[in-house]
Amino acid sequence: MVSEGMDMTSFYTAAPLCSPSRAAMLSGRLPIRNGLYSDNAFGRNAYTPQDIVGGIASSEILLQELLRKGGYHTKLIGKWHLGHRAPYHPLKRGFNEWYGAPNVHFQYDGTTAPNIPVYKDQNMIGRFYEGIAINLTTGISEYTQHLGEEALEYISRRGRTGKPFFLYWNPDSTHAPSYASARFRGRSQRGTAYGDALIEVDDIVGKMLDLLVNHKLENDTLVVLTSDNGAALVSKREAGTNAPFLCGKQTTFEGGFRTPAFFWWPNKIPAGNASSQVGTQMDLFATFLDLAGLPMPRDRVYDSISLKPALMNGDLDLEKVVFFYRGNGLFAVRKGRFKMHLWTWRTPQEELKRGIDYCPNIHMDGIVSATQVNHTAEPILFDVDNDPEERYPIRPGNSPTIYETAVGYLKKVVEKHQQDLVPGKPALNYCDPAVENWAPPGCEDLDDCLPIPASKVVICDWPH
Amino acid sequence: MVSEGMDMTSFYTAAPLCSPSRAAMLSGRLPIRNGLYSDNAFGRNAYTPQDIVGGIASSEILLQELLRKGGYHTKLIGKWHLGHRAPYHPLKRGFNEWYGAPNVHFQYDGTTAPNIPVYKDQNMIGRFYEGIAINLTTGISEYTQHLGEEALEYISRRGRTGKPFFLYWNPDSTHAPSYASARFRGRSQRGTAYGDALIEVDDIVGKMLDLLVNHKLENDTLVVLTSDNGAALVSKREAGTNAPFLCGKQTTFEGGFRTPAFFWWPNKIPAGNASSQVGTQMDLFATFLDLAGLPMPRDRVYDSISLKPALMNGDLDLEKVVFFYRGNGLFAVRKGRFKMHLWTWRTPQEELKRGIDYCPNIHMDGIVSATQVNHTAEPILFDVDNDPEERYPIRPGNSPTIYETAVGYLKKVVEKHQQDLVPGKPALNYCDPAVENWAPPGCEDLDDCLPIPASKVVICDWPH
Ligand SMILES: [Ca+2]
Ligand SMILES: [Ca+2]
Numbered sequence: 001m002v003s004e005g006m007d008m009t010s011f012y013t014a015a016p017l018c019s020p021s022r023a024a025m026l027s028g029r030l031p032i033r034n035g036l037y038s039d040n041a042f043g044r045n046a047y048t049p050q051d052i053v054g055g056i057a058s059s060e061i062l063l064q065e066l067l068r069k070g071g072y073h074t075k076l077i078g079k080w081h082l083g084h085r086a087p088y089h090p091l092k093r094g095f096n097e098w099y100g101a102p103n104v105h106f107q108y109d110g111t112t113a114p115n116i117p118v119y120k121d122q123n124m125i126g127r128f129y130e131g132i133a134i135n136l137t138t139g140i141s142e143y144t145q146h147l148g149e150e151a152l153e154y155i156s157r158r159g160r161t162g163k164p165f166f167l168y169w170n171p172d173s174t175h176a177p178s179y180a181s182a183r184f185r186g187r188s189q190r191g192t193a194y195g196d197a198l199i200e201v202d203d204i205v206g207k208m209l210d211l212l213v214n215h216k217l218e219n220d221t222l223v224v225l226t227s228d229n230g231a232a233l234v235s236k237r238e239a240g241t242n243a244p245f246l247c248g249k250q251t252t253f254e255g256g257f258r259t260p261a262f263f264w265w266p267n268k269i270p271a272g273n274a275s276s277q278v279g280t281q282m283d284l285f286a287t288f289l290d291l292a293g294l295p296m297p298r299d300r301v302y303d304s305i306s307l308k309p310a311l312m313n314g315d316l317d318l319e320k321v322v323f324f325y326r327g328n329g330l331f332a333v334r335k336g337r338f339k340m341h342l343w344t345w346r347t348p349q350e351e352l353k354r355g356i357d358y359c360p361n362i363h364m365d366g367i368v369s370a371t372q373v374n375h376t377a378e379p380i381l382f383d384v385d386n387d388p389e390e391r392y393p394i395r396p397g398n399s400p401t402i403y404e405t406a407v408g409y410l411k412k413v414v415e416k417h418q419q420d421l422v423p424g425k426p427a428l429n430y431c432d433p434a435v436e437n438w439a440p441p442g443c444e445d446l447d448d449c450l451p452i453p454a455s456k457v458v459i460c461d462w463p464h
Numbered sequence: 465m466v467s468e469g470m471d472m473t474s475f476y477t478a479a480p481l482c483s484p485s486r487a488a489m490l491s492g493r494l495p496i497r498n499g500l501y502s503d504n505a506f507g508r509n510a511y512t513p514q515d516i517v518g519g520i521a522s523s524e525i526l527l528q529e530l531l532r533k534g535g536y537h538t539k540l541i542g543k544w545h546l547g548h549r550a551p552y553h554p555l556k557r558g559f560n561e562w563y564g565a566p567n568v569h570f571q572y573d574g575t576t577a578p579n580i581p582v583y584k585d586q587n588m589i590g591r592f593y594e595g596i597a598i599n600l601t602t603g604i605s606e607y608t609q610h611l612g613e614e615a616l617e618y619i620s621r622r623g624r625t626g627k628p629f630f631l632y633w634n635p636d637s638t639h640a641p642s643y644a645s646a647r648f649r650g651r652s653q654r655g656t657a658y659g660d661a662l663i664e665v666d667d668i669v670g671k672m673l674d675l676l677v678n679h680k681l682e683n684d685t686l687v688v689l690t691s692d693n694g695a696a697l698v699s700k701r702e703a704g705t706n707a708p709f710l711c712g713k714q715t716t717f718e719g720g721f722r723t724p725a726f727f728w729w730p731n732k733i734p735a736g737n738a739s740s741q742v743g744t745q746m747d748l749f750a751t752f753l754d755l756a757g758l759p760m761p762r763d764r765v766y767d768s769i770s771l772k773p774a775l776m777n778g779d780l781d782l783e784k785v786v787f788f789y790r791g792n793g794l795f796a797v798r799k800g801r802f803k804m805h806l807w808t809w810r811t812p813q814e815e816l817k818r819g820i821d822y823c824p825n826i827h828m829d830g831i832v833s834a835t836q837v838n839h840t841a842e843p844i845l846f847d848v849d850n851d852p853e854e855r856y857p858i859r860p861g862n863s864p865t866i867y868e869t870a871v872g873y874l875k876k877v878v879e880k881h882q883q884d885l886v887p888g889k890p891a892l893n894y895c896d897p898a899v900e901n902w903a904p905p906g907c908e909d910l911d912d913c914l915p916i917p918a919s920k921v922v923i924c925d926w927p928h
Contacts, residue, residue: 189849195850237850241853243708360855361828361832363826363827385653386653389705392701
């Protein structure tokens with residue numbers, strides 16, 4: 001994709017983990033605005049496990065809703081992760097079709113907690129580890145192949161209509177626990193199911209691009225490949241690497257937020273280029289609408305600008321601001337080449353004891369630490385263009401002029417952001433075992449409805 | 465160079481710092497054999513500062529000596545670093561011509577220690593910071609431009625003869641203290657003299673390749689670009705980065721030994737390829753002789769194999785062994801994908817206190833440590849093909865079969881190596897202020913002879 005398209009090397013997610021990141025991309029707004037966060041405690045990452053009560057707010061306008069109104073046929077293939085209960089169902093949120101699961105494919109025992117269902121459109125068609133087999137002993141599952149076949153079928157079918165379509169292909173793989181199909185298992189030199197899964201996803205993406213070319217759709221189709229967070233270093237060898245970036249998923253260091261972003265659109269986006277334009281996944285919202293000739297809603301604040309000039313003409317707007325939130329906490333901000341950390345946090349001590357570490361092997365006193373460190377009085381400053389490793393803090397003592405200037409304007413950026421900010425109602429504060437996937441729609445036909453326990457709403461515990 | 469040649473991605477130096485690394489490359493033998501090491505204390509890196517008594521042994525046969533005998537004209541441009549006293553002079557060691565300095569360009573006061581001379585062939589023509597200006601306040605010096613002009617002149621002159629030549633272009637830049645020429649100072653985005661110096665060296669290398677093409681010599685000339693050690697992380701922003709490799713120069717982790725290695729030979733080496741063939745700079749010895757049709761001497765043990773099959777035909781011999789010595793200590797060995805650490809060491813405590821750290825921000829208990837750690841009883845094993853970051857030790861507890869098998873054969877490799885090893889006489893044990901560059905040949909004509917102090921031979925102190 002890079003040799004035929006563009007590699008955006010300073011591209012960021014909107015959150016260092018799955019659900020808030022995806023919510024932000026589809027809404028064009030930070031989680032703190034769109035509500036996909038928790039304020040049970042300061043600066044904690046929350047997502048949508050199956051006992052979560054909430055999901056993406058009905059007041060948010062999602063990318064696929066606007067595209068569909070604009071004439072696009074829309075399909076979600078794979079993980080949704082913005083709420084699994086009825087009001088949040090993808091077909092209620094702008095998708096014509098859905099094949100996939102609402103939550104991540106962790107294994108449950110089917111008694112104290114149900115396994116995650118896989119949906120085809122309105123109804124479930126099976127569950128992971130049951131009808132939809134995942135063998136964690138062998139690391140084999142054909143599920144990614146199903147998601148690939150669905151995509152190829154959809155591209156062929158919609159391609160033939162000559163009408164525009166929007167495919168959000170969201171494979172659950174390579175998320176832990178890792179698996180790959182039998183044909184790919186053992187293919188990677190690394191020998192892990194993660195490595196095999198990566199090869200499998202790569203193979204399917206290649207098939208999609210080939211199919212677009214075969215259908216002569218390549219000059220009318222923008223394909224974007226990205227990830228919703230940095231490598232999950234906590235999964236060790238069953239995850240990627242973030243080199244050269246600091247730490248990984250769950251953190252507000254570069255390793256948590258900076259992600260690959262490849263843009264492929266033959267004869268529209270110049271081939272074989274890299275761009276240093278700073279961008280975020282929220283910008284995909286404005287970019288896609290811009291390219292589709294559709295207007296942005298004007299009734300709310302967006303964290304989204306169109307990247308069209310950077311993609312098509314190589315025009316750079318390097319003053320773009322990036323906010324690094326961990327939960328409800330604004331931990332850092334980047335503008336231009338400088339990134340200012342107001343708060344830093346590694347992994348809580350109790351989690352470190354359990355072997356959970358988002359910054360393995362890293363030691364940076366007072367910066368990569370087991371307790372949240374408040375730097376608002378004297379922020380930590382990095383030149384992340386030239387020091388993407390966040391290794392050399394620019395201190396008032398060693399570079400007073402650069403420090404004062406950069407921290408000065410970054411503090412103004414933060415001040416303005418916080419003055420204007422109207423936080424969304426936090427959707428991820430409450431959990432309840434009764435809302436788990438006991439009896440999803442369609443379970444009756446499959447004879448797979450589990451008894452729903454009594455409701456017991458609790459404050460969700462988000463330790464990170 | 466990569467797009468027109470080959471990138472060898474598993475290429476190593478023979479030592480994690482300058483002098484022993486260069487001695488090994490030119491002799492085809494490990495420092496422990498060729499003598500460019502010290503045994504004043506176990507496992508300490510030694511080099512050739514200007515008070516060193518020794519240098520490369522006269523019994524070693526150097527690459528340029530063999531090439532010259534085989535009909536090549538030879539020139540050294542830049543740093544020599546294998547002994548600055550008369551017996552070690554490059555023109556006595558196989559070079560027809562020399563332009564450059566014998567030691568690294570540290571600044572001295574000219575009274576308690578002389579500044580380093582620059583030679584043209586037999587005689588000095590000036591000294592750094594004096595006739596050969598280096599301004600450390602502005603970070604400006606034209607010296608690299610001189611080295612570049614010398615190279616272009618030499619290539620043109622020898623190219624016209626139609627006879628073979630060997631140019632060892634060894635710019636002192638980008639070593640600290642950093643400088644760049646006025647035309648390049650300020651060019652790098654990083655804004656450091658190091659960044660500018662890198663751009664300047666790159667520019668000159670480009671000019672050399674262009675010149676070879678202009679003289680129609682490109683199909684008859686192999687050009688290799690590499691470095692004598694990993695990035696000097698101790699120099700912080702005035703040095704490169706090693707990502708994804710662990711630690712830097714001075715250490716036996718991948719960051720100390722693995723270096724870039726680009727091979728350029730249009731129409732001979734296939735363009736745009738990467739090779740995973742494990743190689744070391746000592747292999748350049750056998751490779752160059754092989755390509756020149758010259759025999760290897762048969763009277764001694766070599767640590768050098770010809771890489772010609774890998775370069776020309778893509779044939780891989782992945783079982784090549786790499787030894788990682790720190791001074792006289794065998795710290796690690798790699799064969800195939802596995803690297804076994806017998807000893808590990810970061811930076812001594814007293815140096816850490818002074819801000820000298822070869823592994824900044826790294827914390828790995830018992831592996832990256834301030835004291836030398838002996839792991840011979842239970843070696844530390846990494847799969848450096850799949851974990852080049854040396855982040856995930858393979859432990860007897862987590863992967864007993866892989867561990868036992870790999871450690872088993874690596875221990876045999878070490879055993880055989882140590883049984884056969886005849887260490888060279890260590891050349892870097894003694895230091896003496898009287899041997900410094902007080903009165904190099906040619907100083908009389910320049911009126912630049914300094915009084916030579918009384919001899920006082922001491923055991924050199926190698927703290928690292
Ligand atoms: Ca993710
Ligand atoms: Ca060096």
